[in-house]
Amino acid sequence: MQAKSDSGELTVTERARRTQIIAAAIETVAELGYSRATYRQIAARAGLSSTGLISYHFANRAELVTEVVRDVLARFGAFVVERLDEHETAPEQLRAFLTAQIDFSRGNRASMLALRRIQADTEITDSQTRTFAELVESDHAALAELLRQGIRRGEFRDFDPDAMALFVFALRDGVLSRLHDAAPAELDVIRQELATMIDLATRR
Amino acid sequence: MQAKSDSGELTVTERARRTQIIAAAIETVAELGYSRATYRQIAARAGLSSTGLISYHFANRAELVTEVVRDVLARFGAFVVERLDEHETAPEQLRAFLTAQIDFSRGNRASMLALRRIQADTEITDSQTRTFAELVESDHAALAELLRQGIRRGEFRDFDPDAMALFVFALRDGVLSRLHDAAPAELDVIRQELATMIDLATRR
Amino acid sequence: MQAKSDSGELTVTERARRTQIIAAAIETVAELGYSRATYRQIAARAGLSSTGLISYHFANRAELVTEVVRDVLARFGAFVVERLDEHETAPEQLRAFLTAQIDFSRGNRASMLALRRIQADTEITDSQTRTFAELVESDHAALAELLRQGIRRGEFRDFDPDAMALFVFALRDGVLSRLHDAAPAELDVIRQELATMIDLATRR
Amino acid sequence: MQAKSDSGELTVTERARRTQIIAAAIETVAELGYSRATYRQIAARAGLSSTGLISYHFANRAELVTEVVRDVLARFGAFVVERLDEHETAPEQLRAFLTAQIDFSRGNRASMLALRRIQADTEITDSQTRTFAELVESDHAALAELLRQGIRRGEFRDFDPDAMALFVFALRDGVLSRLHDAAPAELDVIRQELATMIDLATRR
DNA sequence: CATGAATGAGATTTCATTCAT
DNA sequence: AATGAATGAAATCTCATTCAT
Numbered sequence: 001m002q003a004k005s006d007s008g009e010l011t012v013t014e015r016a017r018r019t020q021i022i023a024a025a026i027e028t029v030a031e032l033g034y035s036r037a038t039y040r041q042i043a044a045r046a047g048l049s050s051t052g053l054i055s056y057h058f059a060n061r062a063e064l065v066t067e068v069v070r071d072v073l074a075r076f077g078a079f080v081v082e083r084l085d086e087h088e089t090a091p092e093q094l095r096a097f098l099t100a101q102i103d104f105s106r107g108n109r110a111s112m113l114a115l116r117r118i119q120a121d122t123e124i125t126d127s128q129t130r131t132f133a134e135l136v137e138s139d140h141a142a143l144a145e146l147l148r149q150g151i152r153r154g155e156f157r158d159f160d161p162d163a164m165a166l167f168v169f170a171l172r173d174g175v176l177s178r179l180h181d182a183a184p185a186e187l188d189v190i191r192q193e194l195a196t197m198i199d200l201a202t203r204r
Numbered sequence: 205m206q207a208k209s210d211s212g213e214l215t216v217t218e219r220a221r222r223t224q225i226i227a228a229a230i231e232t233v234a235e236l237g238y239s240r241a242t243y244r245q246i247a248a249r250a251g252l253s254s255t256g257l258i259s260y261h262f263a264n265r266a267e268l269v270t271e272v273v274r275d276v277l278a279r280f281g282a283f284v285v286e287r288l289d290e291h292e293t294a295p296e297q298l299r300a301f302l303t304a305q306i307d308f309s310r311g312n313r314a315s316m317l318a319l320r321r322i323q324a325d326t327e328i329t330d331s332q333t334r335t336f337a338e339l340v341e342s343d344h345a346a347l348a349e350l351l352r353q354g355i356r357r358g359e360f361r362d363f364d365p366d367a368m369a370l371f372v373f374a375l376r377d378g379v380l381s382r383l384h385d386a387a388p389a390e391l392d393v394i395r396q397e398l399a400t401m402i403d404l405a406t407r408r
Numbered sequence: 409m410q411a412k413s414d415s416g417e418l419t420v421t422e423r424a425r426r427t428q429i430i431a432a433a434i435e436t437v438a439e440l441g442y443s444r445a446t447y448r449q450i451a452a453r454a455g456l457s458s459t460g461l462i463s464y465h466f467a468n469r470a471e472l473v474t475e476v477v478r479d480v481l482a483r484f485g486a487f488v489v490e491r492l493d494e495h496e497t498a499p500e501q502l503r504a505f506l507t508a509q510i511d512f513s514r515g516n517r518a519s520m521l522a523l524r525r526i527q528a529d530t531e532i533t534d535s536q537t538r539t540f541a542e543l544v545e546s547d548h549a550a551l552a553e554l555l556r557q558g559i560r561r562g563e564f565r566d567f568d569p570d571a572m573a574l575f576v577f578a579l580r581d582g583v584l585s586r587l588h589d590a591a592p593a594e595l596d597v598i599r600q601e602l603a604t605m606i607d608l609a610t611r612r
Numbered sequence: 613m614q615a616k617s618d619s620g621e622l623t624v625t626e627r628a629r630r631t632q633i634i635a636a637a638i639e640t641v642a643e644l645g646y647s648r649a650t651y652r653q654i655a656a657r658a659g660l661s662s663t664g665l666i667s668y669h670f671a672n673r674a675e676l677v678t679e680v681v682r683d684v685l686a687r688f689g690a691f692v693v694e695r696l697d698e699h700e701t702a703p704e705q706l707r708a709f710l711t712a713q714i715d716f717s718r719g720n721r722a723s724m725l726a727l728r729r730i731q732a733d734t735e736i737t738d739s740q741t742r743t744f745a746e747l748v749e750s751d752h753a754a755l756a757e758l759l760r761q762g763i764r765r766g767e768f769r770d771f772d773p774d775a776m777a778l779f780v781f782a783l784r785d786g787v788l789s790r791l792h793d794a795a796p797a798e799l800d801v802i803r804q805e806l807a808t809m810i811d812l813a814t815r816r
Numbered sequence: 817c818a819t820g821a822a823t824g825a826g827a828t829t830t831c832a833t834t835c836a837t
Numbered sequence: 838a839a840t841g842a843a844t845g846a847a848a849t850c851t852c853a854t855t856c857a858t
Contacts, residue, residue: 013817033325035239039853050819055854120324121237162390163397170378174370186366193367197405217842242827254845259829421821441733443647446848458824463850528732529645570798571805574786582782594774601775609809625838651832662840667833 018057018067021046025068030110034117065118072111073135079104090150094202095195097143098172102191105176112176140165147202156202164202171198222261222271225250229272234314238321269322276315277339283308294354295406299399301347302376306395309380316380344369351406360406368406375402426465426475429454433476438518442525473526480519481543487512498558499610503603505551506580510599513584520584548573555610564610572610579606630669630679633658637680642722646729677730684723685747691716702762703814707807709755710784714803717788724788752777759814768814776814783810 010018024046028037039051039061048054058064083100087093105112122132140162147161175190182190214222228250232241243255243265252258262268287304291297309316323336344366351365379394386394418426432454436445447459447469456462466472491508495501513520530540548570555569583598590598622630636658640649651663651673660666670676695712699705717724731744752774759773759780787802794802 011817017817035325038851040851048818050821051853052820052855053818056818061853117324120321121239159400160393160397163394164401166378166382166394167375167398167401170374170381171371173377174374177374178370189364190367190370193364194371196363197368197371200404201401215841221842243829244827253843255828256830256845257843260843265828419820425821443733447850448848457822459849460824460851461822464822469849525732528729529647567808568801568805571802572809574790574802575783575806575809578782578786578789579779581785582778585782586778597772598775598778601772602779604771605776605779605813608812623838629838650830652830660839662842663832664834664841665839668839673832 014057017053021048021054021057021064022067022071024048025064026072026111026114029068029114029117034121065122068114069118069132069135072108072115075108075111076101076104077139090146090153090155091199091202093146094150094168094198097146098168098194098198101172102175102179105179109180140169143168150202154204157204159202167201168198218261221257223275225252225258225261225268226271226275228252229268230276230314230318233272233318233321238325269326272318273322273336276312276319279312279315280305280308281343294350294357294359295403297350298354298372298402298406301350302372302379302398302402305376306379306383309383313384344373347372354406358408361408363406371405372402422465425461427479429456429462429465429472430475430479432456433472434480434518434522437476437522437525442529473530476522477526477540477543480516480523483516483519484509484512485547498554498561498563499607501554502558502576502606502610505554506576506583506602506606509580510583510587513587517588548577551576558610562612565612567610575609576606626669629665631683633660633666633669633676634679634683636660637676638684638723638726641680641726641729646733677734680726681730681744681747684720684727687720687723688713688716689751702758702765702767703811705758706762706780706810706814709758710780710806710810713784714787714791717791721792752781755780762814766816769816771814779813780810 021042024042025037027045028042032041039054043049043051043054054064058067080097080100083096083103084093087096119132144161144165147156147159147164150156151158151161171194175194178187178190225246228246229241231249232246236245243258247253247255247258258268262271284301284304287300287307288297291300326336348365348369351360351363351368354360355362355365375398379398382394383391429450432450433445435453436450440449447462451457451459451462462472466475488505488508491504491511492501495504527540552569552573555564555567555572558564559566559569579602583602586598587595633654636654637649639657640654644653651666655661655663655666666676670679692709692712695708695715696705699708734744756773756777759768759771759776762768763770763773783806787806790802791799
């Protein structure tokens, strides 16, 4: 960053450019994989004439990737929370939770794919990992709390809410991985079976 | 490879070196992530005098990565199959299947981590993807068949075996992802809850 | 080339750099021979800070070499054509043709040497060979046509124009090969004898 | 060279191996071009299991190339001299000289091609160049002497023998360059025209 | 703000050569 | 004599980043 003000505040134009670059980065990572998502590719997809512009708006590659992750998770979280608020009982919310995630993923394939790829490459190493882990952690905590309430209210059987939260996320990931390869008919079966399974596993 | 015979047969020394390099590559990918697993890093971990030696033994990076994948999957598969053979009924085999995978992963953390990372980077792009996808596919088919038999024999309730296979793999992956971060006590809970969950989800 | 526009249009600076690199490449090939004309050597002669700059301006070595060939042949062709246009009868044009080539070669020794070396290395192998062969072919066709006209007009005896074109080019190459080693006096003799020979071989 | 005696004398086996390697090198350079004629390719064509064997028999690449050149020129020279000896008058010998060279080239295409390629790459630079240049020089001198005698005896007109020798070699090279691409019919025309041309250019 | 150009570090790969056996 | 293995230098190419304009 060359002549950028240190105030931390971004102008409208700046924000727009960053958004545009982030979107292009998501697209690129989803399409080519993390290791092939170079500035050149990103710039091409963003319609930028110079890779220098990316460096101008992001301190370095790590910051760009962090912003990509933040962007996807923010949109994802907002979507799910909105859906959850429409329901009252814990079983309904649990079902809504899963449905929302699958729905979001269907409409944001590239984002989810990019997220997974970045996560896999980054996992342990970086400083940004912490950000990542914390976000995952807070997601987990929220679901576990939902489950805990359901147990307390007698809406679920008495299982370990942390373990179950883990399972729910795992099942979600599994379904998501099939979301785009599977035929629609197969997908309907999977969703139905998932609902049944969750019900059997959690009901009193 | 300079004047290496095209016969496809490898000498003892050669095989040993390849194994050594593959092991170092696994270690490196697990430690640094796929995109940072350069020849230089791999050579350093393998105690090699030059990165040229890696090129000498593997035609290119893709071949090395393929061999890494092949190696991990072969060891993994052998381990699981041996465990399965000790059991007769489908529910027992299903439980053994999961237990075996978790056990293997505990003893081969780097291998599993490397595998996941490579898979995430590779997914769509390469020709070697096919190998990967086929192996996953055949794993899936085997588990689905196990479940199908269990249903036929009346040992399981009547669910869709393909969907359930997907769920089982998903749960496995979820558990594996916690395997090394979680405290032992928490892990015991997870395993117990997993068994319960599977039981509830599959029993008649 | 990092984020270079695909439009195929080059900026002024870019064109200048390419020209500079091409000139350095010619110099290098002429001086060291094709196989020793590495990017490092070329960069050094061009006063570039890194070999990466060559890769930045040329997609790969093949493109650079192609451009070298194109550049030399373009300058060469323009020079010769201009000279030819000054003459009317076929015998005069034939003489001018040879003279022009010899004159050009005297003032562009490195270019001609580089051309010959590249041609010798490339000959059979590459895709760019076609470009090369086509250019040689069209040169040959042009000369053969000139000779054909001369025969038709009765300015030459009745020989095979394709064979004679081949001989003329061969003689040119032979003279060129002596151009820089021979003493000026010897060269004058060679030129005089060449004129005589061509005259004897072609006149009615 | 590792444990080779310094006496300069070679055992029978050694000589055979060197010959075999030289032959493979000729083949390789002719086929792939000088810059792609690596030890690996040469070893493969020689049926050797290790490139080390080439290094064992030749001090370095330069020596191998020198030996290739020496081998081709020796065979070539012997062939031509034998043909020349069958003729008496200078015009006959001149014709025989050209015919012999064309004939040799037809039966030794790879050798001639390799020679040309090595010459083009080497020309100015190397120490071995001297060897090369000297050989060419002595060929030239021999032809010039033949021509000089013909003039003295009144069998040729009065031209400069050195210049004409240069032209004869140039014409030879030109014809050789067409030798393998041209159709047989075209080649017959070329030969006939060449004879005519030489005759016109040299006769009284 | 944005651009084109340049930079230099670093990646993979190839090569002739060396060496122990 | 010959072989397989190893070596390390060097080659081409790619990349994120910097900088002058």
